[in-house]
Amino acid sequence: MSEQGQAVIEFENVAHGYGGGPLLSEVTLSLAPGSFHFLTGPSGAGKSTFLKLCYGELAPVAGRIALFGQELDAMSRDDIARLRQRVGVVHQDCQFLDHLPIADNVALPLTVSGRDADPTELRELIAWVGLTGRLKSLPPALSGGERQRAALARAVIMSPDVLLADEPTGNLDWEMSLRLLALLVELNRMGKTIVVATHDLNLIRAAKAQVSARVLRIKDRRLLLAGAEL
Amino acid sequence: MDRLNRVAALLTGDSRSAQVVPPSGSAAWLTVLAAAAMALLAVFALALTLATGRLAERWSGALSQTATVRISAPQAQLEAQTKQVLDILAATPGIASARAIEPAETRALLAPWFGPDLPVESLPIPQLIEVTETASGFDAEGLSLRLKAEAPGATLDDHMRWRKPLVEAAGWIRALGFLALGLTGAALAAMVTLAAQAALAANRQVIRVLRLIGARDAYIGRAFVRRFTLRAFFGALAGTLPGMAAVALLPAASEAGGFLTGLGFSGAQWLWPLAIPLVAAIVAFWATRAAAFRMLREVQ
Numbered sequence: 001m002s003e004q005g006q007a008v009i010e011f012e013n014v015a016h017g018y019g020g021g022p023l024l025s026e027v028t029l030s031l032a033p034g035s036f037h038f039l040t041g042p043s044g045a046g047k048s049t050f051l052k053l054c055y056g057e058l059a060p061v062a063g064r065i066a067l068f069g070q071e072l073d074a075m076s077r078d079d080i081a082r083l084r085q086r087v088g089v090v091h092q093d094c095q096f097l098d099h100l101p102i103a104d105n106v107a108l109p110l111t112v113s114g115r116d117a118d119p120t121e122l123r124e125l126i127a128w129v130g131l132t133g134r135l136k137s138l139p140p141a142l143s144g145g146e147r148q149r150a151a152l153a154r155a156v157i158m159s160p161d162v163l164l165a166d167e168p169t170g171n172l173d174w175e176m177s178l179r180l181l182a183l184l185v186e187l188n189r190m191g192k193t194i195v196v197a198t199h200d201l202n203l204i205r206a207a208k209a210q211v212s213a214r215v216l217r218i219k220d221r222r223l224l225l226a227g228a229e230l
Numbered sequence: 231m232d233r234l235n236r237v238a239a240l241l242t243g244d245s246r247s248a249q250v251v252p253p254s255g256s257a258a259w260l261t262v263l264a265a266a267a268m269a270l271l272a273v274f275a276l277a278l279t280l281a282t283g284r285l286a287e288r289w290s291g292a293l294s295q296t297a298t299v300r301i302s303a304p305q306a307q308l309e310a311q312t313k314q315v316l317d318i319l320a321a322t323p324g325i326a327s328a329r330a331i332e333p334a335e336t337r338a339l340l341a342p343w344f345g346p347d348l349p350v351e352s353l354p355i356p357q358l359i360e361v362t363e364t365a366s367g368f369d370a371e372g373l374s375l376r377l378k379a380e381a382p383g384a385t386l387d388d389h390m391r392w393r394k395p396l397v398e399a400a401g402w403i404r405a406l407g408f409l410a411l412g413l414t415g416a417a418l419a420a421m422v423t424l425a426a427q428a429a430l431a432a433n434r435q436v437i438r439v440l441r442l443i444g445a446r447d448a449y450i451g452r453a454f455v456r457r458f459t460l461r462a463f464f465g466a467l468a469g470t471l472p473g474m475a476a477v478a479l480l481p482a483a484s485e486a487g488g489f490l491t492g493l494g495f496s497g498a499q500w501l502w503p504l505a506i507p508l509v510a511a512i513v514a515f516w517a518t519r520a521a522a523f524r525m526l527r528e529v530q
Contacts, residue, residue, distance in 0.1 A: 057442065057530045077447055077526075084444035095439045099252040111250065112445035154443070 006069065008033050008162050008193050009054055011223075014063035016049055023049055027063070027223045029216075031195070033161065036188045036211050038204045039197040040226065041218035047197035048092060050218065051164045054195070055087050056080045068161070085113055088155030090165035094147045096139035102126070103135045106153045117157070129153045129183065144171025152183060162193045169203055177203055185211045250440060251433055251453045258461060261425045265465025265510050268418040272411055273473030273503045279407025280502065281493045286400030289393065296389060297370070299328075299359040303383030311381045312357050318376060319361060324368030331358040418462070418510055419517045426458050426521040434529070441529050451522040455515055462514030466507040474503050 011029040015022050023046045031037060039047050052058040053065055056072050065072045067083055075083065088109075096105045106126060107117035126135060129149035134142060142150065148168055155163055165184065169177035181203060188194045188211055198204065207213050215226035299319070303311050312330055319328035331339075336355060337348050370388045377384040430437070440450050477494045495502065 055442075059530070081441070081444050081446040084442065089442065091442070095442060097250065097252075097436055097439055100249065104249070108250070108440075109443045112440060112443060112449055114449075158444075 006033065007031060007066070008068055009195075010064075010066040011053070012064045012066075014053065014060045014065055016046070016053060016058060016060050022061075022221055024053075024218070024223070025062075025221045029223060031193060033193050034188070034191050036185075036194045036207070036213040037196070038207065038213055038215045039195060039218070040199055040201070040204065040215060043199065045218040046221070047199075047218060048166050050223070051089070051166050051195065051197055054162075054164055055084055055089055085109065085158050086161050088158065088160035088163045090148065090151045090155045090163070090168045092166040092170060094139070094151040096147070096150070098139050101136045101138060102131060102142065102150050105139060106150060106157060108154060109158045113158070122157075125153050125157060126150075130179070145173070145176045148172060149180065149183075152180065156187060156192075160192065162195070163187060165194070165196045167198055168196060169198065169200055174202075178206060181207055181210075250445075251429075251436060251457070257425050257429050257432075258457075261422060261458060261461040261514075262465035262468070264421040264425075265418060265462045265514070266469035268414050268421075269466035269469030269506050269510060270473040272414045272506050273470055273477060275407050275410035275414060276503055276506070277477045277494050279404050279411065280495060280499050282400045282403040282407060284496065286397050286404065289400060290397045295363050295365075297361040297363065297368075298387045298389070299361060299377065299384050300387060301357040301359070301381065301384045303357075305354070307383065308357055311383050312359070315359055315377065315381045315384050318373075318380060319359070322368055322373055322376075324364050324366055326362045326364045328359055328361045331360060415509065415513055418466075419513045422458055422462055422514045422517040423521050426454060426518040427525070429458075430454060430522060430525040434525075437526065438529050441526075447523060447526045450526060451519060454522045455518045458518040459511050459515045463507050463511035466510035470503055470506045474500070477503075 007030040009029070009031040011027045014027040015025040017023045027050070039050060041047055049058060053060060054067070056065075056067075056075075059073065068086065070079070070083070072080065096102075097108065100108070103122060103126065104111075107122055110117045123132070123135070126132060129152055131146060131150055131153070134146060134150070139147060139150070148171055152165070152168065155165070163184070168184075169180055172180060177200070184194055184196065185207065204213070204215060217224050217226040299315055301308060301311050301315060316328055316330065319325050333351060336358065337346070340348055340355075370386060374386045377386055437450055474495075480494050
């Protein structure tokens with residue numbers, strides 16, 4: 001599967017497994033900048049694994065992966081760290097530092113890259129995800145939906161070129177899911193490449209009404225472009 | 231210069247980067263306590279090492295340039311043999327001076343054992359002649375043979391027989407002191423490594439999150455390294471200062487007290503123990519850095 005323009009993420013015959021046989025195999029993919037993709041498939045099909053391969057948390061057992069034209073397996077750990085500053089990730093379990101308030105957690109990507117968060121911009125970003133009243137709350141005090149929105153704010157604070165979201169609406173009611181989707185669509189309109197792993201077909205249908213999104217499906221260890229049934 | 235800047239950055243620190251790692255509770259105090267105890271022991275080991283060094287030099291220096299001739303002869307011949315020995319010594323190359331020990335000096339030497347009123351003149355005490363060598367020294371074997379031939383009651387003692395084991399013993403004690411210092415440093419490194427590993431293991435999830443959001447290994451490592459380096463430094467300082475005070479309170483060195491009252495630092499040697507907190511900080515820096523990077527390699 002290839003798209004027009006300089007690819008931001010490229011997979012070529014990628015395979016991965018956790019020791020009990022391959023989970024993904026022969027995955028070949030090329031995502032253009034500014035594209036919007038949903039990644040779907042049954043639980044355990046390898047959606048999270050695919051995203052982890054995208055930002056180098058997992059290494060493929062076969063094939064090659066390139067991010068912004070650079071092959072991941074040829075990169076040093078520092079290079080991968082720098083690359084991750086261009087890729088925002090909304091993890092399924094959010095991955096916060098529980099001893100830091102939400103404002104500090106959201107600003108963390110800036111902190112670790114040695115930059116100061118502008119207090120006004122930080123407040124605006126947190127307001128954008130609807131968490132103004134939660135600036136000083138610790139992550140364990142937040143509801144699932146609030147955590148997902150805070151994770152989205154942290155993922156975009158570096159103004160990344162790519163946003164990867166792993167089941168971002170998994171803990172949200174429908175109304176909140178639509179609100180989060182609207183944020184993702186808004187980011188895509190700003191030129192960001194978006195990949196959302198989800199098994200929520202209603203969310204995909206709702207998105208297709210707002211944005212030109214393509215749907216990838218993992219089936220029988222392979223990545224396929226889903227058809228019109230969605 | 232770049233390295234200096236990095237050390238300065240480590241010490242002055244970045245409060246935000248320090249905050250990303252949660253406080254480690256009791257492990258922190260254990261590191262400080264261990265560093266303080268190790269520094270206290272290191273001060274004593276250093277005092278012992280430097281004192282034995284001074285002692286060895288003193289014994290070696292004081293005794294190496296002197297010798298003694300002892301004349302054991304019947305009272306009637308004692309004066310004649312003493313004169314004869316002094317004449318021989320005056321003609322021997324390598325001897326700077328020789329003088330017979332006066333009865334008053336002999337009495338003073340024996341006073342600690344026999345009391346001050348010893349009638350030296352009426353006792354069969356050998357006559358002693360103190361010999362001072364020139365820098366080139368004299369032929370001890372040749373002089374012994376000549377004394378044996380011309381003054382049968384005279385025996386040369388060049389101090390070598392009892393000086394050598396004393397100097398050797400002082401050298402050994404000094405070596406043991408250095409060994410104790412080395413072991414203290416190694417024990418501190420081991421303890422800091424264990425504490426750092428415990429802190430790193432407890433914060434594995436924090437490290438994973440930081441890696442995922444783009445933190446470089448150096449950034450994550452620095453947060454731990456800075457913490458343990460400062461703990462070791464201040465802990466060692468807290469051990470060094472009381473250790474120095476304890477050494478300062480030891481009785482002053484005196485002839486009567488001998489080695490024990492000479493234990494401590496002298497002059498500029500007081501600066502040496504001040505290096506202990508710095509050495510502890512350096513040891514902690516490298517121990518924590520090694521532990522941190524070992525752990526970080528396991529996190530993608």
